[in-house]
Structure formats: C-alpha cells, structure tokens
Amino acid sequence: MPGPQAFYDDLAADYHLIFDDWWAGATWQGEVLTRLLHDAGVDPPARVHDCTCGIGTQALPLAAQGFRVTGTDLSPAAVERARAAAAERGIDVRLGVADVRALPAGLLAERSDAIVSFDNSLPHLLTDADLTKAVRSIRGRLEMGGVFLASIRDYDAILRDGTTGVEPVLHGSGADRRIVGQAWQWAADRRTVEITMFILRPAEDGWAAAVHSVTYRALRRAELTAALEAGGFGQVGWLMPAESGYYQPVVRATAT
Numbered sequence: 732m733p734g735p736q737a738f739y740d741d742l743a744a745d746y747h748l749i750f751d752d753w754w755a756g757a758t759w760q761g762e763v764l765t766r767l768l769h770d771a772g773v774d775p776p777a778r779v780h781d782c783t784c785g786i787g788t789q790a791l792p793l794a795a796q797g798f799r800v801t802g803t804d805l806s807p808a809a810v811e812r813a814r815a816a817a818a819e820r821g822i823d824v825r826l827g828v829a830d831v832r833a834l835p836a837g838l839l840a841e842r843s844d845a846i847v848s849f850d851n852s853l854p855h856l857l858t859d860a861d862l863t864k865a866v867r868s869i870r871g872r873l874e875m876g877g878v879f880l881a882s883i884r885d886y887d888a889i890l891r892d893g894t895t896g897v898e899p900v901l902h903g904s905g906a907d908r909r910i911v912g913q914a915w916q917w918a919a920d921r922r923t924v925e926i927t928m929f930i931l932r933p934a935e936d937g938w939a940a941a942v943h944s945v946t947y948r949a950l951r952r953a954e955l956t957a958a959l960e961a962g963g964f965g966q967v968g969w970l971m972p973a974e975s976g977y978y979q980p981v982v983r984a985t986a987t
Contacts, residue, residue, distance in 0.1 A: 732925060735855040738945035739785065739806035745941055746786050746812070748930050749911050751902045753788070754820075760849070761792020763976050764880070768798075768845055771878040771983055777844040782831045782869060783852035787813030787824070793847075794824040803829035803838065832856070832864040834872050842874045848881040851979065853955065854947040857923060862955075866962030873986040879964060882979040886949040890921060906933060923948055952980060959984045 733741070747753035768774070775797030781790040784802030786809050794800040794817070804810050807828050817824050827838045831848070846869050856862045869879055899912035910931040917924050927944040952969055959967050964984035975981045 732944060732946050735945060736805045738943060739804070740808040742928075742943045743786060743806060743808035743812050745930055745943075746809070748902070748909050748932075749928070754816075757788045757792050758795075760789050760977075761796055764789055764793060764847060764849070765796045765798075767880055767970070767975060767977070767981065767983070768847075768878070771845070771880070773845045773878055778841060780834075780843040780846045780872060781848070782829075782834060782846055782872075783848045784813060784826070785809045785850075785852075787816050787826075789847060789849050790824055790826070791817055791820065791822050794822050795820070801825045801827070801838065801843070803827050803831075803834065805830050832861060832868055834868045836872075842872055843877060844874055845878040845880065846873055847879075849977075849979075850882060851884045851947070853881055854883055854886070854950040855945070856950075857946065857948045859958075862950075862958050863962060866958050866964070870963040870986055875986055877986040879959070879984045879986065880981060881955075882977055882981045883950055883952075883955065884947075885980050887951050890949055890951075908933065910938075921949060952982070955982060963987060 750756040776799050779793055779798040779800050781800065781802040784790040784804045787802060790800050790802035790813065802813060802824060810826050810828050813826050829835050829838060856865055873879065896915045897913035899910050901908060901910050903909055912929055914927045915924050923946050925944060925946050927942060930941040931938045956967050963986060965987040966985040968983055970981045970983065972978055
C-alpha cells in the first residue's frame with residue numbers, strides 16, 4: 732500500500748476532479764476557515780500556516796482573504812500544483828515541501844499566529860509516535876497563545892455505523908463528466924482503514940478508471956484531544972458541522 736507521499740504525488744494531477752468545481756469549493760472553504768479563525772481571535776493579516784496544504788484547497792483562499800499564508804505538504808507534486816494554481820490566480824502565498832512531523836524553521840522564519848490542517852490529513856499518521864511528533868512539531872511553530880485548527884472525518888460515528896465507503900457521485904457534464912467514489916477495507920482490529928478512491932472518466936471505448944489507495948487511522952476525537960493536550964495545547968474543544976459550518980468535525984486548540 733502506498734504511503735501518503737506516493738498517494739498524493741500520484742493523485743495531484745487528478746485531485747481537482749473529486750470536486751464539482753475545485754476553485755468554487757476552495758473559495759467556500761476559505762470563507763468558512765476565515766470565520767473559524769476570526770472566532771478564535773485570528774484575523775488578516777495574521778500569519779497562518781497550512782501544514783498539510785495539498786494542492787492549496789485551503790491555503791490559497793486564505794491568502795486571498797488577506798492572511799499571510801505559508802503552505803507546506805509532504806507531496807512535492809501537490810505543492811507544485813498549488814504553486815501553479817496560485818500563479819494562475821495572482822495569489823501571494825509561500826509554499827514548500829515539508830513533513831508535518833518535522834516542520835522546518837528555515838522555511839518558517841517566524842512562528843505563526845495560527846496553523847491549520849484540514850480535510851482529514853492527520854489520520855495519515857498511523858501510530859501514536861507519529862501523531863506525537865506532528866503535534867509537537869506544530870506546537871513548535873506557533874506563537875504562545877496561537878491557534879491550531881484541524882478537521883478529521885467523524886471516525887467515532889463511522890466506527891459506530893460500520894461505514895464501508897463513499898457512494899459514487901457524478902460531477903460535470905459531457906466530455907468533462909466523471910464519477911468519483913471510495914471503497915473502504917477495514918483492518919481486523921478496525922484501527923486502520925484502506926481507502927481506495929476511484930475516478931471514472933469517458934474514454935473512446937467506454938470509461939477509463941484512475942484508482943488511488945492509501946491507509947488511514949480511524950482517529951477518534953478523544954485520541955486527538957489527548958495528543959494535543961500532551962503536546963503543549965490547552966483549551967482543546969470540538970466544533971461539529973452544525974456549529975462550524977464545515978463538513979467534518981473541527982478541533983480548536985490553543986498553544987500554551
């Protein structure tokens with residue numbers, strides 16, 4: 732099974748296809764995150780670091796909102812796509828390749844006022860040791876009193892309900908249409924899940940399939956709360972979608 736870097740390097744060229752309209756979706760996410768940051772006392776032109784930025788789905792719209800944004804990701808291919816998207820839209824954002832478990836002080840000359848990690852990135856950290864490294868690394872790049880915001884899938888509900896995938900959805904129309912879905916294979920102990928994403932697109936002889944697989948940890952909210960509290964954060968609390976307006980549970984913590 733490919734690790735996260737290989738998974739996202741392979742997915743980078745297709746990542747936008749999982750949205751009906753990637754930039755419209757990214758713009759919406761930027762608006763939601765800007766409000767969540769405001770509620771935590773962080774407003775433009777504060778320094779915000781997206782430590783799992785991917786192709787820029789959150790980092791670029793936050794920069795467009797006036798934040799001074801640095802985005803880093805484990806995947807070089809994803810970072811290059813983010814650079815291209817930023818250049819295309821005239822967005823000023825600093826981007827680089829970095830592992831969330833060892834965020835480099837060189838790229839981040841100043842500590843940030845806020846660090847974000849959205850769309851279920853932290854569950855790629857499959858062990859307690861890796862999660863601890865990431866939390867300490869994030870804390871080390873935050874100002875005292877700085878804010879950490881992250882979203883993960885609702886694994887508490889997923890484990891309760893026995894979820895085995897994401898139903899296929901049709902995006903686009905005509906030659907641009909594609910069908911996107913996910914199939915999940917759980918480990919026997921239900922602590923990890925192998926997720927296979929498939930993207931079907933029209934081809935001359937029918938449909939062509941792109942398939943991308945990776946393993947996630949079924950990270951419960953209490954586990955992430957405990958890791959944050961042990962790693963130098965206080966005031967750890969959760970916002971569920973009905974309260975936050977985001978589609979996944981969001982954790983908010985303060986660097987102490």
